[in-house]
Amino acid sequence: MKIAIIYFSPSGNTHRAAVELQNELVKKGHGVSLLNIAGNSGFFGGKDISGFLEENVWEHDALVIGSPVYAHHLQYHVQDLINALPAPGGKWGKNAFTFVTYGGISSGVALKEAAALLKKSGRRVIAGMKISSPHRMTRGFMVKEYNSEKFAGGMPAEIGKFAGLISSSLNSKGGKENKRAFNYNGVKTDLFAKFIFKEKEWHAKRYPGVMIDESKCSACGVCVKNCPVMHLAKTGGKITWNNDSECVHCLNCVTNCSKKAVYLTGDLEKGKAFMNKMIEKNGNKEKPETGIYIGVTF
Numbered sequence: 001m002k003i004a005i006i007y008f009s010p011s012g013n014t015h016r017a018a019v020e021l022q023n024e025l026v027k028k029g030h031g032v033s034l035l036n037i038a039g040n041s042g043f044f045g046g047k048d049i050s051g052f053l054e055e056n057v058w059e060h061d062a063l064v065i066g067s068p069v070y071a072h073h074l075q076y077h078v079q080d081l082i083n084a085l086p087a088p089g090g091k092w093g094k095n096a097f098t099f100v101t102y103g104g105i106s107s108g109v110a111l112k113e114a115a116a117l118l119k120k121s122g123r124r125v126i127a128g129m130k131i132s133s134p135h136r137m138t139r140g141f142m143v144k145e146y147n148s149e150k151f152a153g154g155m156p157a158e159i160g161k162f163a164g165l166i167s168s169s170l171n172s173k174g175g176k177e178n179k180r181a182f183n184y185n186g187v188k189t190d191l192f193a194k195f196i197f198k199e200k201e202w203h204a205k206r207y208p209g210v211m212i213d214e215s216k217c218s219a220c221g222v223c224v225k226n227c228p229v230m231h232l233a234k235t236g237g238k239i240t241w242n243n244d245s246e247c248v249h250c251l252n253c254v255t256n257c258s259k260k261a262v263y264l265t266g267d268l269e270k271g272k273a274f275m276n277k278m279i280e281k282n283g284n285k286e287k288p289e290t291g292i293y294i295g296v297t298f
């Protein structure tokens with residue numbers, strides 16, 4: 001059987017999870033295609049996401065969507081992606097799965113949002129998985145990347161179980177829907193996500209700004225190559241901003257610059273204090289930290 005995995009991995013964790021899932025599914029005899037939209041000019045350069053997906057996603061029996069959790073939410077480009085999915089039928093399968101990677105603070109409402117959007121697209125959401133992962137944003141301005149040990153010993157075994165679920169669902173029909181499967185974080189998290197953790201607003205106003213010190217920059221283009229949303233470009237021998245695609249603060253540009261020419265501005269001490277408070281209060285407190293939720297039982 002065939003499975004298509006489409007995902008957005010700005011800084012590698014979601015990609016690692018997708019590759020592990022692919023390996024586990026291949027071991028079970030399935031064919032799996034991976035499509036990472038990070039840095040993909042077809043997705044970020046064009047205006048027609050549905051057309052891009054139609055062209056780049058292969059015929060499948062099950063579709064899997066992967067995303068990082070950003071500010072408690074399903075990263076907004078993945079929301080756009082799901083909203084642009086062609087309806088099931090033809091090469092597009094009806095059965096869907098979703099997984100999110102999060103930095104151990106809160107997986108928020110991301111799985112719930114993914115499931116609701118996939119359902120709206122006409123799909124059956126059979127299961128979702130959250131994966132506790134290194135917190136990629138913290139590597140940009142904290143002493144140590146939070147949760148960096150999470151993948152140190154390899155990827156979590158639950159990914160194998162998730163692959164098993166996908167595999168065993170492929171021939172199943174019918175089943176009973178569990179409407180509240182993805183509500184595991186409760187009402188308080190819903191309210192925080194809705195009224196406080198507003199991802200787009202935080203990118204615009206709250207997260208540290210990313211700047212380039214031209215006196216240090218050699219315009220080598222490493223930052224451009226590593227920018228998952230094509231916000232950076234190289235024009236006339238200089239690094240420039242492409243404001244058609246906003247920065248998502250993955251901080252790849254900052255951490256990969258060997259000249260330290262890309263740097264963060266804003267009140268970083270306040271940012272650190274906020275993050276430390278979040279870690280102290282919520283760090284690795286979701287139980288289970290990595291887990292699978294069943295949307296349809298057979």
Ligand SMILES: Cc1cc2nc3c(=O)[nH]c(=O)nc-3n(C[C@H](O)[C@H](O)[C@H](O)COP(=O)(O)O)c2cc1C
Pocket residue numbers: 008009010011012013014015067068069070071072073101102103104105106107108133134135136137248249250251
């Ligand atoms: C802008 C931004 C916001 C984030 N927000 C959260 C969050 O609300 N909760 C959390 O636990 N982790 C959060 N993280 C950590 C990421 O979810 C985590 O590192 C994820 O695995 C990154 O996936 P990627 O490596 O595929 O980009 C955030 C990271 C970034 C860069």
